[in-house]
Amino acid sequence: MEIPYTVEARKDTGLYNAKVGIWLFLASEVMLFGALFSSYILLRVGAASGDWPAISLAWPHGLLNIPIGTFNTAVLISSSITVVMAWASLKMHDFGKFKLYMGLTLLCALGFVSIKTYEYHEKFTHYEVRLKDGKIMTGHIQGSPMFWDLKTLADKKITTLDFHPDAAKQAAKAGEAPAAKEHAKHAPIPVGEITYLSSFVPKHHTFFAIYFTLTALHALHVIGGALVMAFLWLPGAKMWKTDPERFTNRVETAGLFWHFVDLVWIFLFPVLYLL
């Protein structure tokens, strides 16, 4: 039993089924990310004053690495062009070019996720520490462990935290300190002075909560899209021999999803990194 219009377009709509389906699905995704963006706006506007209970509630700025984010943006944009070239190659019956471009797309996807992983790791090893005298510092802990907090210090029976504040690092970079090339100046902190210790994890501040939620959901979509494209690149490519038009439609459909993933990032990047 054949489902009509799986490959050929229906005359009055001019569309084949999967194209209608994928656009409908993308519409729902617009609502999903739209709701998260709306939440971002609400949370940020609500946090603007930051007077009470501590300046820790104010919305942080400049905590994300812009060069890396920019590079990642370029990677995703490149993957968009390669995937549309993959489809165009199939349209021109050039299977070899399809394999090349689809492979490049997958490489870009892998690159994006790897860079994101590096960024996440960077956040998980970056700490904010608050002291009894009211001082608040950000920086790294010797050895770059992840997810430490006060409980970890107690469990590991640490009495002095080997802390490398960010400010010292930047000063070292600017060449102000004599041993500039070595470790940045570090400030050991007696654990008794610490009232709060946390890495930049979602629960540290709602900015990180929404940052991680938005980017993780986006990354899941990147991975999902990559898995589908990997299937079409390898085992699924068999269909090119038996039903080339249907296979081309599949690549087009997957490409539409991929472009959407790129679209979301085009908004995510300025909103999270720049604004």
Place this chain on the structure above:
Amino acid sequence: MQAPSHTAEHAHGHDAHHEPGFLTKYIFSTDHKVIGIQYGVTSLIFLFFGFALMMLMRWQLANPNTAIPVFGKMLEALLGDVAKDGIMSPDLYNSFGAMHGTIMVFLAIVPLAFGAFGNFVVPLQIGAPDMAFPRINMVSYQAYFLGGVVMFISFFIPGGAAKSGWTSYSPLATVADLAHRVNGQTLWLLGMVLLITSSLLGAVNFITTIIQLRAKGMNWMRLPFFVWAQFVTGFLLLLAFPPLEAAGIMQLMDNLFQTSFFLPAGLSVSGNPLPVSGGGSPLLWQHLFWFLGHPEVYVLILPGMGIVCEIIACNTRKPIWGYKALVNSVLAIGFISFIVWAHHMYLTGMGTKISTFFQTTTMIISIPSVIILTALFLSLWGGSIRFNTPMLFALAFLPMFGIGGLTGLPLGFNATDIYLHDTYYVIAHFHYVVAPGTIFALFAGVYYWFPKATGRHMNEFWGKTHFVLSLIFMNLIFMPMFMQGLAGMQRRMADGGATYSMAYAKENNTGTQDGLSPKIIKMNKTVSHAAWALGVVQIPFIINFFWSMKRGRKVTSDNPWEATTLEWQTPTPPPHGNFTTPPEVFRGPYDYSVPGHKKDFTPQNQKV
């Protein structure tokens, strides 16, 4: 249904003629009719389960802090201390209440109305061989089933099922069970993610199918109203669910990873400050929840309206009055339903401008709803009415939905809602639309399409008995609740308002004479008795359903109701692929009693 004759091992390459094995045919089927029946059976089981939860709750309301007979001991054995000595504790009451709502809305009504009836009937009514994406259809059922399993399991984990209302408002939803990291609320959220996935996949399928797979000649204005209703319902599910999914993800983060999406700064629980960053907003959860929540109620009602329309046309032997008005109204309802949601939030401190906006849109949306109801009423005029069981349920739907809809008006007005919000009046209102409203429409649909699915009729006598008794008891349950609500009785009180009664005030010298009168408190008992009676009255229906499958009166034709729509022009039951030859449509959906025609009905695919 044909008996499975070969095992899966015998399945070979030639796909048109081999017999699929049992697993492929009944469990992993991609046939929309099988999937429809899977949805139907599963959702009816959950309907019964949600009803059972309510029947237990009604004992506690009628006889607060007394042991539940028979079932009390079972509850204690299954759930432990929350049902100590067979008495339903307030925590258990809240749990049952939250899950009753969740199960009825998401696991029973929507899967039955959209998943079951939609899947079975829509491809047949548009003349298609199946849904556009049969495998996605199968996956959508499986996601639903898994979501149901997750929700069911949540009753038996430490801490019990979710107990923050089906609305899961933060911060309660996050702090209700701090003792367990993975608790009932966590499973509720995970279950919801699965259910939302199922609905999204289903919506994509339905909309694509209706756009792309209509038979030749089946243009938009020849579609049965049922299909239009399901089309709009699909859009509601597609676009309204994702914000709840986003909110669900954020609440999961709050619960599992101590984020503060919905937790404000300075929150204290039992005297201890909560160790979270703060900076979130409980109102954000409410907005995102109700953005789905309101379109969701139209998801609950529209398929039912569609079913009623089909049955009325067929059993009055005349065309539906105002087909165009019906179509335009259902499209209008779909669109406007997205911009009314904050009428569920009038008491959150919104200012007058925004409240007026939502009040206005809420009033506007009542217009197309009334148009639909009026058109259905007017369709009865001059009809040659056949009072069979489906028709009785469809007829009763009209005034019952009327009551439900009209009682929504004081709730839609900001000013009156200040008094009525969160009272039993609200419970009465929405139960009228869903219980004697939608559920009656769904019962009508079961009796109506049963012959097409099984080749046999359900028993008429027991059907009519089921109808009369259900109608009586439904009204006995929900009518008093209007009075209780107007008297000020709040929702979600585990003791049925006992501590707010006049009697309590007198006994405990609370310093006031005011409170719920004895008459109002006594209504709890009447309502409970009616609820249990309604439960008993479903037994003949359940027996009738299963007995008739094997022993019901056989149909004498493929079109026993002499209806015009395409699902009746197939073999009974329809085979895989539905139509022996692709049908062609020449006329509208309700060509009954056309002057000059031989019979009093002319099927859509009949040329002259």
Place this chain on the structure above:
Amino acid sequence: MSDNHSTADLKKHIRTYMLVFLALLVGTAITVGLYYVHFESVALTVSIAMFVASIKSFLVAGFFMHLISEKKAIYAMLLTTAVFFVSLMFLTIWAMHDYPVIKP
């Protein structure tokens, strides 16, 4: 989408894709460059950022996703979605900022 493109047509399309790709890279550079320019008001900063992002998204949606030559049905559906998305965002933000202020 079996509107059979001829090879010549496709080569034209490919040229368009390349131009769009370059435009997107330039757009990204502009986006980041603007970050270092200070604007007086928050509203202006946000508007400009969103404007650049919108141009980029139009390019991706219009050309890579072929929306510019897509069928009416798809437009209608996307327009409806856009309306609902904007309503969600706008009405929620309005609701959270319109509350009665009690003057002593």
